[in-house]
Amino acid sequence: MARRRWGRALATPLxxxxxxxxxxxxxxxALAPVLWSDRATEVDTGQILQGASPAHWVGTDALGRDIFFRLLVATRLSVGLALLATAIGVLTGLLLGTAPLLLGVRLGRLVTAAVNIAVAFPGLLLALFFAVIFGVGATGALLAIGFAIAPGFARLTHTLVSGVAALDFVAAARIAGIGRFRVLVRHMLPNVAEPLVVNATITAGNALLAFAGLSFLGLGVQAPSYDWGRLLGEGLGGIYVHPEAALAPGVAVIVAGLAFNLFGEVVAKGIGLRTPVVRAGRRDKLAPPPAPAPAPAPAVPAAAPADGPVLAVDDLRVSFPGPDGRVSPVRGISFEVRRGEAVGIVGESGSGKSLTALAVAQLIEEPGRVSAGRLEFLGHGLLGGPTRARRRLLGASFALVFQDPTASFNPTRRIGRQLAEVAEEHGGLNRRAALARAVDRLRAVRVPAPRRRAGQFPHEFSGGMRQRAMIGMGLMGDPALIVADEPTTALDVTVQRQVLRLLADIRAADDVALLLISHDITVVGQVCDRILVMYAGRIVEELPATDLSTGARHPYTRALLAAVPDMATDRTVPLPVIPGRPADPARPPAGCAFAPRCTLADERCSTEEPPLVADVPGRRVACWYADPGPAAVLRIGHSAPVGAGERGE
Structure with missing residues (x-):
């Protein structure tokens, strides 16, 4: 397929x-210095400054040397220096562009600021500036042009890598404990390689022109060496008498520069929009080699205490900088998840559900901040201690299933290799054994033909199969907790049921704890044992799933339930809605955040925030007027909002 694609690109006139x-x-x-070096350096004082003739096609210079042969021999130095300068610029740009990811936000921010300042200046001006610093000569010009190329390439690299860094498969690699450098090399750079290669190819032509310019100005190659720029400078003095002596080097620079730039366009067509495809007739060849038996699971670094929770969260807060100070989308939530238990977190978009999961998974970096009175997983604190130990703990015992199965895998790597990476990193398994375990885990999550599927790319999987494979990645170790962040949102109803059933079966078979995050309160009610309802960054109610439909006490919980249509819903009237808009985390209200949308609210609700209290065993609620009675149904265009009539209104 790659040969065919390149063949089509090269078959065009361009x-x-x-x-x-x-x-x-x-x-x-490669060949000119070997074939014509002697003729290029041969001095003939009887042919000084001659014009074009059959003996000397482009004339001679001040020492009677043939300019045409000197032009041919100068090709090696001109092209070689341009390619070296491009290599220096590309490598330096890669280092600068990826510095924020490798060095952290603070140091990376300084590097990015320096790159942004450098990009503001024209490339030729930067080359002249560096040429003065590094001195006159080929070496100085080489470094000057290379460092002048670097800022633009660094800006491009940083932009591309930053876009990939936000994707789920990068977060999955970090959850698996893969180090920053390996995440960059294995998961980020391959996904941005195409524009970088195209840009580097085109940059080589620009470097050739820049080198010729510096040599022409006397800052580049010095005598007795010579390149096209130096030949152009020497021929310029007699341009009115013998113009071919100056025009020939200029034409050489233009032709070679066009060759690199046009080839960059061909490269763009040859590798642009590349999608790895496995042909049906070759799938078995691409599948992993057979293994005698699945490798054992990596050892779990720690086990949950017999009577302790798998996950313990107390007063968790997540904040980010805002225009008027720090914004806290998660404000002091507390809960526990025990082994074999399924806990659901529900709420509207922006309530802080996913941020809670990311905070637990240690995926919130600067400028975001995570604080908690207690944040423990398997009895180990996640906010302190050695980073390597936390990575190993989370990589082997923590599984995170993301919302979008399309973005959950690296599109440039085969599924089996991505799963095997976890076992190689944390289990010490060799490549073959890790691949065998990946096949076994795909089989465990009911992916058909797991050996063949392990050799395929993510785009060859359906959405449901990708989600199951993502769950299989979490099972590469021996997870004590699976955090599923809206795992069925992007799937159709049938596949949703299959994924939820798979999670339930895994939980039952291995006594794994499950933290299910969703905006669909009915789905959570069917799968989980306990439900946490979040609004404006706080838990406003906790209750058993069995009491959800009849025993919800908070007006917000009852409003969520009323807004879900069922088979008995009258289709002739508008669907129920919750009035108003969710609270802005940058400007939370003084009292209860739900008060502006709640018809039970009074002056006290607008000034005093209700605490989350456990007035009934196994239940907590944060409302001044918590009422276990059924909620009235709110419908568009009706005057009776949620909760109306429950206080005699």
Whole structure:
């Protein structure tokens, strides 16, 4: 498939022309010094400053040397220095562009600021500035042009990598305990390689022109060495008498520069929008080699105390900088999850559900801040201690299933290799054994033909299969907790049921705790034992799932239930809605955050925030007027909002 794609790109007039030009330039650079070096350096005082003739096609210079042969021999130095300068610029740009990911936010921010300042200046001006710093000569010009290229390439790299860093498969790799450098090399750079390669190819042509310019100005290659820029400078003095002596080096620079730039366009067509495809006839060849038996699961670093929770959260807060100070989308939530228990977190978008999961998974970085009175997983604190130990703990015993199965896997790597990476990192398994365990885990999550599927790319999986494979990645270790962050939102109803049933079966079979996050309160009520209802960054109610439909006490919980249609819903009237808009975390109200949307609210609700109290065993509620009675149904256009009539209104 790759050969066919490249063949089509090279068969176009542009591709054929660019390839012919570039091959010609490179062959000339390799062979010219060997074939014509003697003729280029031969001095003939009887032929000084001669014009073009059959004996000297482009004339001679001030020492009678043949300019045409000097032009041919200069190809190696001109092209070689341009390619070296490009390599220096690309490597330096990669280091600068990825610095925020490798060095952390604070140091990375300084590097990014320096790059942004450098990008504001024209490239030639930067080259001249660095040439003055590094001195006159080929070495100084090489470093000057390389460092002048670096800022633009760093900006491009940083932009591309930042976009990939926000995808779920990168977060999954970090959850698995993969180090920053390996995440960058294995998961980020391969996904941005295409524009970087195209840009580097085009940059080589620009570097060739820049080198010729510095040599022309006397800052580049010095005598007795010579490149096209130096030949152009020498021929410029007699341009009115013998113009070919100056025009020939200029034409050489233009032709070679066009060769690189046009080939960059061919590269863009050859590798642009690349999608790895496995042909049906070759799938078995791409599948992992058979293994005699699945490898054992990696050892779990720690086990939950017999009478202790798997996950304990007390006064968890997450904040980010805002225009008027720090904004706290999660404000002091507390809960526990015990082994084998299923706990659901529900609420509208923006209530802080996913941020809670990310905070537990240690996926919130600067400028975000996470604080808690207690944040423990398997009895180990997650806010302190050695980073390596936390990575190993989470990588082997914590599984996170993301909302979008399409973004959950690296599109450039095969499914089996992505799963095997977890076992290699934390279980000490070799490549073959880790791949065998990946096949076994795919089989465990009911992926059909797991051995063949392990050799396929993510785009060859359906959405439901990708989600099951994501769950299989979490099972590569021996997880004590699975956090599923809206795992069925992007799936159809049938596949949703399959994924939820799979999570329930895994929980029952291995006594794994489950933390299910969703905006669908009915789904959570069917799967979980306990339900936490979040609003404006706080838990406003906790109750058993069995009491959800009849025993919800908080007006917000009852409003969520009333807004869910069922088979008995009258389709002739508008669907129920919750009036108003969710609270803005940047400007939370002084009292109860739900008060502006609640018809039970009074002056006390607007000034005093109700605490979350456990007035009934196994239940907590934060409302001044918590009422176990059924909620009235709110419908669009009706005057009776949720809760109306429950206080005699």
């Amino acid at each position: 591709g054929a022309s660019a390839a012919t030009l570039l091959v010609g330039v490179l062959l000339l650079a």
